[in-house]
Amino acid sequence: MDLFEPESFERFVLTLAGVSLVEQWGAKVAKVGGKVFALVSLTPPDLHHLVFKTGETSFEVLTALEGIKQAPYFAKRQWVCTAPDAPLSPDEIEAYLRRSYRLIASNLTKKLQRELGLLEP
Template sequence: MSLFSRTGFQQFVEALPGTSMADQWESSVAKVGDKVFGLITDAENRLTFKVSEESFEILTALEGIEQAPYFAKRKWVSVSPVSALTAEEAAEYLRRSYGLVSAGLTRKLRIELGIPL
């Protein structure tokens, strides 16, 4: 199933420990510990996720990837289904986003959510 479909996105993120889904901002939003780590828009099936500063510079130079509206100053990107990223690369970046966001949670909360330390 494609990560660029609502169903595929949901199946992928729900396999990560301590995640939840919410419908907001006309999108399906993936959260860990009530903090957003990714979303897929309902209308265009664009993925949005957090990246490192270095990845932000690299990815936003690629076709089909741009700074995410409202999130860009915090190093988030918006990826079109027809971007230069392969499905495997997009999945890896989404996993990294989960890691970046979950690392900011308290140790106690990570333990409660079953997130490896």
């Protein structure tokens, strides 16, 4: 599955509990509890680039790689923009998207996490 392709990105993120998709900012944007955790760009110059949240250590490692930079328009560090030719395998991309989802979901209120089916009632 090529997660840099909007259709594949959409199919993958919708397998995660409580995820909604919207089109905004010239991208397909994946949210959990109304909070962005990933997006795939639909417009140049970053057509089919993935943006997702990382931890501090992953941010440092990833942005040292060719084809990965700090995501533009995301004011805080730990958001990366990954080009389709970045040296990451499909499994690694999937793992980073899952981790981004978990990072964002963990900051939601416990009540909202339960409503979204992320916690036991």
